[in-house]
Amino acid sequence: MGRTVTVATCALNQWAMDFDGNLERILKSIEIAKNEKARYRVGPELEICGYGCSDHYYESDTLLHSFQVLRKLLESPVSQDIICDVGMPVMHRNVRYNCRVIFLNRKILLIRPKMALANTGNYREMRWFTPWSRSRNVEEYFLPRIIQEVTLQESVPIGDAVLSTLDTCIGTEICEELWIPTSPHIEMGIDGVEIFTNSSASHHVLGKAHTRVELVNSATAKNGGIYLLANQKGCDGDRLYYDGCAMIAMNGSTIAQGVQFSLDDVEVLVATLDLEDVRSYRAEISSRNLEASKVTPYPRIKVHFALSCSDDICTPTNEPIQWKYHSLPEEISLGPACWLWDYLRRSKQGGFLLPLSGGVDSSATACIVYSMCCQVCYAVENGNQSVLDDVRKIVNDEAYIPTESQELCRRILTTCYMASENSSQETHNNAKSLAGEIGSYHININIDGAVKAIWGIFSTITGRLPQYRVDGGSVRENLALQNVQARIRMVFAYLFAQLSLWTRGMPGGLLVLGSANVDESLWGYYTKYDCSSADINPIGGISKADLKTFIQYCIENFHLMSLKGILSAPPTAELEPMKKGHIVQTDEADMGMTYAELSVYGKLRKIAKAGPYTMFCKLITVWKDFCSPREVASKVKHFFRMYSVNRHKMTTLTPSYHAANYSPDDNRFDLRPFLYNSSWSWQFRCIDEQVSKLETKDHKLEDVV
Structure with a gap:
């Protein structure tokens, strides 16, 4: 009898x-x-239609x-003599299910x-699908004619069943089922299922x-067995990035580890294991065996096929390995870069076009693009033809081969420092230096002329001219003067994104990158429709604290x-006049709270x-x-006032890489109102x-003492 199976x-x-x-990828x-x-x-x-x-x-x-x-897969010579387990939506009795279709040699074995x-959170499967609620029950599913013509089957079983091959028993879980307290693998394992x-996604x-x-390893630690985890990878067309991490585990230990972040479109993890x-x-787990003696059995689909060979006694098997995790800054460097x-x-x-202000946020965004260039060059160097083909299409050069990250970065990243009379020489120098180090095509723009032209129109019509706070203006005047600068930058960003390549004699346009971090989005500390309004934002789900950790990582690893100067400078929007050449406006002073406090508020509010x-x-x-x-009360009330006053801005947030569970990421993922009674009278009174x-x-207590 066979012992070793290769899966x-x-x-x-x-x-x-x-x-x-x-x-093609399947x-x-x-x-x-x-x-x-x-x-x-x-x-x-x-996987057939895509998760998103x-x-x-x-x-x-x-x-x-x-x-x-599915018909193409059934007909293909490639799919013969191997059990194939693929995912697709299936309509059964006018109810739509998220299914696995398992087939072998042009015959469908089971629809699970x-x-x-x-x-919860980013997932809304109940909007489109209905869960199969009949545990250990199968029904007859009548196949569409286009499938019957290939399989010569009129109907196949659909439901909660397992496959019984000539040498083992295989059970199926689908994503969320691993995460719930009553995971199917528990009962399946007790009933003798050996491979899960x-x-x-x-x-x-x-x-x-x-x-x-930990979930995958623990799934087999108490019960024994082999566990295969497949996962989506890449950007499926939305804010999420699926990070791969396919893995194979056995008896509580990791046997094979897939890559977490990769530009390879197809990754297959194979292991040979001894049943x-x-x-x-x-x-030797007597308690498990006792439970097995009284378990309600699963329906078994008999499959006249073996995963092992009768003469496999000399076949070497895979041994357990230690999982290698990425550090947090490595995840920031790799995940958003692959998404981009x-x-x-x-x-x-x-x-891409990035407004590069010389601050931490936009600099971190530039570094993520640079990391992307590093990964592209690495993939090409290691023979990834599809990445090379894509690069050539992007740069419009059929003979191009990227070899250096800086050179590739110059071709695909344009950075733009947009100065006003309130900008400092320090941020100008920081932006220029960083652009030089990563190799981006860098341009400088002075927006004062455009800003003054707008105020000239306003003054002509109204006969009034607002003043900054330092010049005696009101809070409203001061904010309006700042907002015009910020919004002008957005206009320039899109203008140069559309025409920058044209001016250089090159075809195509550029995607505008935003660089508002998750904490600023949560508070609403940005101007609506300013240069934080962009096509996509790779750091919109990352906190200020984590971005600083990432910046330090870039200093050490990308040199x-x-x-260093960017990291040590206090965060500032540079939208108000300086005093004696020094910046007086800082982000944390404007917000009335620190970035560290904002992260705490965000996790408490959302998670x-x-x-x-x-x-x-x-x-x-x-x-x-x-x-x-009393100080805590004051801080909490200030946060909720500002959160509710600025909540309307969430509806215009740039689509962001979703890296934090407390990301507001607009009303798609954070389903709260955007029009609030910002006085919170009842709540604050409590x-x-x-x-x-x-x-x-x-x-x-003091009196007693």
Whole structure:
């Protein structure tokens, strides 16, 4: 009898509605798996149509084209003599399910619908799909005629079942099912399933890989077994970046690790494992065996096919490995850069334009583009032909071969310092130096003429001319003067993005990059429709503190020495006049809170679901060593006032790389109103009452002492 089985899992860069490209990548993954002697191949969630189809799932065309692709897969010689597990939407009795279609040699073995749907945060699967609620139950699914013509099957089983091959038993999970308390692999494992597969579309959040790996390893630690995790990779057409990380685990240990961030569209992870290792591991767990003796069995689909060979006794098997994690700054360097690359090549634009102010945020954005260039050069150097083809299309040069990151950066990144009379020489120099080090095509613009022209029109019409605060103007005048500068920069950014390449005799246009961090977006500390308004924003889900860590990483790893001065300078918008040549305006003074405090507020508001009163209650404990209850109350009330006053700005946020769970990222992912009663009268009164009680209690204690 056979002992060793060779199995394959994939990370594929699928694209929503790209049926041609998705088919090509699926076939390539199957071919690679077969060449590595694998007998089972599993791919990411909804890989045929792409995970991020959203409301396209409502369209019958999406179902039709998915079945057309499935037919191509069934007919292909590449998919013969290997069990293939692919993802697509399926309509059963007029109900739409997120399914795995498992087939072998032109026969569909099982359609397995997803039983627990992801419906929090960025995920809205309940909007398009219905969970399969009939546990351990299968029904008859009547195949479309275009599939019947190939399989010669009128119907196939659909539902919660497992596959019983000649040598083992295989069970399926789909993404979210791994994360729920009652994961199917628990009951399946007790019922004798030895190989578990999971097809995921799990997006990147800073530090999330630790949780995902621990979940997979723990899935087999208590129960034994082999676990294959497949995942989507790349930008599926939206704000999320799926980071791959395909993996294979056995008996609680990692056996094979996929790449977390990669420009390769197809990655196949293959491992050869001994089924007897699973059986012996389970044999000594008496509590598991006791549960197995009374478990309700799963329906078993008999498959006359073996994953092992009868003469495999000398086949070497894979041994456990230690998972290698990226550090936080490495994740920032790699994840948003891969997302930018996908966005650039798929949008078919000629590069990026970045308003480079000489501050931390825009400098971090420039460094991410530079990191992207480094990854592109590395991929080309290692023979990635598809990356080379994409580069040549972007730069419009069929003979071009990128060899140096700085040279590539000059071709695809234009940086622009837009000075006003309020800009300092320091930020001008910082921007110029950084542009020189990364190699970007750098231009300087003075916007004073345009700003004064606008104020001239205003003065002609109204007979009034506003003044800055330092010149005796009101808060409203001061803010209006700042906002005009900021919005003029947005106009110039888009003008140069459209025509910059044209002026250099090159075709195409540029994508405008925004550089507002997650904390500023949360507070609303930016001008609506200013230069933070852009096509995409790679740092919109990253905190100021994490960006500073990333800047330090770039100093040490990319040797960008100009970043030292940028890192040490206080963050400032430079929209108000200087005093005696020195900057007096700083971001934190304008906001009335520090960036560190903003991150705390954001996590409590979004992740902990804290309103004003709950946030106050939590922070009087967290900040008790340096803030009195009244000071905490003042800080919390100030945050909620500004949050609610500026909430309308969330509706115009630039689509951002989603790297933090507390990112507001407009009303798509943060479903709260944008018109508030900013006085929060009832909530603030509850806080004030609690402060009074605490102060009274403290006074009584002092009297006793």
